[in-house]
Amino acid sequence: xxxxxxxYRGFHLNIENPAGTVRKGRGWRTLMxxxxxxxxxxxxxxxxxxxxxxxxxxxxxxxxxxxHQRDPxxxxxxxxxxxxGAPNENEAVDxxxxxxxxxxxxxxxxxxxxxxxxxxxxxxxxxxxxxxxKLAKIRWLK
Numbered sequence: 001x002x003x004x005x006x007x008y009r010g011f012h013l014n015i016e017n018p019a020g021t022v023r024k025g026r027g028w029r030t031l032m033x034x035x036x037x038x039x040x041x042x043x044x045x046x047x048x049x050x051x052x053x054x055x056x057x058x059x060x061x062x063x064x065x066x067x068h069q070r071d072p073x074x075x076x077x078x079x080x081x082x083x084x085g086a087p088n089e090n091e092a093v094d095x096x097x098x099x100x101x102x103x104x105x106x107x108x109x110x111x112x113x114x115x116x117x118x119x120x121x122x123x124x125x126x127x128x129x130x131x132x133x134k135l136a137k138i139r140w141l142k
Contacts, residue, residue, distance in 0.1 A: 003037070008059065008084050009115045011122075012040045014049070019056030023099075030099050042122055045079050052082045053095050059085020064113045065092035072105035082118075 004015040015037040017023040023030050034056050038049035065083040070076060083092035089110055097103035 004035070006035075006054065008052075008054065009062065011118070013052060013054065013084075014038050014040050015054070028101065030101070033098055034095055036099070039082075039122070050080065050082060052084055053099070054084045055086070055095075060087045060091075061085055062115060063087070063092075064115065064118055065089060066111045066113055067092065067096045068108040068111065069106045070108040072102065077108060078106075082113075 004018055006013045006015060015035045017032045017036040019032050019035050021032050023032055023036060035054040036051070037054070038051055040049060042050040044050040063086060065086055067081045067083060069078045069081060071078045081096060083095050086092035086095060089112065093107070093110060096107065100106055
């Protein structure tokens with residue numbers, strides 16, 4: 001399936017799984033209710049581009065929510081999934097949970113970021129893994 005390219009507040013998004021498609025992995029599959037993809041040219045803590053969810057009908061707001069995800073086996077921070085354009089934290093969490101059968105096992109906590117926060121992290125990280133989670137960890141402790 002070809003990727004869909006979108007722009008969100010100046011960030012280039014690659015949509016790998018549009019809403020309505022099925023995303024699959026080893027031993028799991030999920031119907032995507034929202035677009036799922038990545039911010040191109042970035043690098044998250046897992047070494048891949050930073051993962052995003054975007055409402056199927058387009059962003060409802062300019063808010064960005066970072067879902068801090070843990071490894072359910074260890075309980076240790078794993079990576080972030082960004083929910084772009086959700087109207088509030090509850091909707092952002094619902095977006096995340098409806099795409100994971102055991103979402104509660106992965107969900108650590110949530111931080112709201114501004115577009116400027118995200119831009120600052122992306123511009124300062126220069127593709128180095130670990131920079132995104134440093135901002136998130138600092139913000140969780142406040």
